[in-house]
Amino acid sequence: MKLADYKESYNKLTTDLLKEKSEEEAMSLAVGGDFDAVGALEYYLLMQNQLQPNDTVIDVGCGSGRLAYQLRNFLSGRYIGIDIVPELYKYAEKICGRTDWEFLSAPGLSIPQENNSADFICFFSVFTHLLHEESYKYLADARRVIKPGGKIIFSFLEFALPGHWPIFEGTVANSDPDRVLNQFIDRYAIRAWAEHLNLQILEINDGDKPHITLEKVVRWDNGVEMKEKGNLGQSVCILSK
Secondary structure (H helix, E strand, C coil), X not given: CCHHHHHHHHHHHHHHHHHHCCHHHHHHHCCCCCHHHHHHXXXXXXXXXXXXXXXXXXXXXXXXXXXXXXXXXXXXXXXXXEECCHHHHHHHHHHHCCCCCEEEECCXXXXXXXXXXXXXXXXXXXXXXXXXXXXXXXXXXXXXHEEEEEEEEEEEXXXXXXXXXXXHXXXXXXXXXXXXXXXXXXXXXXXXXXXXXXXXXXXXXXXCCCCEECCCCEECCCCCEECCEECCCCEEEEEEC
């Protein structure tokens, strides 16, 4: 599936959800549901990695604002959210109410910011929907934009975790030509990407093991609660230059 197809499939998904659901529900389901829980986990992950109030955060694939909404009362610095679906990032802009923040249309596989300008660049549930070549191009541009010592954080699916296998099976069984791509990434590939881009792997965390320190209880839509430590479900890699 090429990038153009991915754009088309995600726009179609969002449009269909908005026809069938309330705006709030559609905006949550369009990014996989669990709007509050996932946003809180992403927020705590950044806090665990020493996010400071005056930092600059670039949120690639910001969607409908799960992370942005959690950051709105903490981050006094710059926030740039980019996404391929206008309805999503415009909703994020609306619910955050931060007129000083930027919400932009994603310009292909590049980040529209200056060299060495960001403290954090996040790709949550982005590389899971791109071809490997596309993810690598995004990482190469993230290296350009991140400050020395800044952190690039991305989530990913991997065959090594049994809990990720049903996602692969579901993709295999789905014959819909408009389906959203689910891409798996091997850790050997991540190490190769990091080596060729001269990036340092700070840590890789299994998606099924609690590794995010929580300040409050995180409650998922199905009623499951995470206390003290949590995890996103997808594995997480943290890089730096």
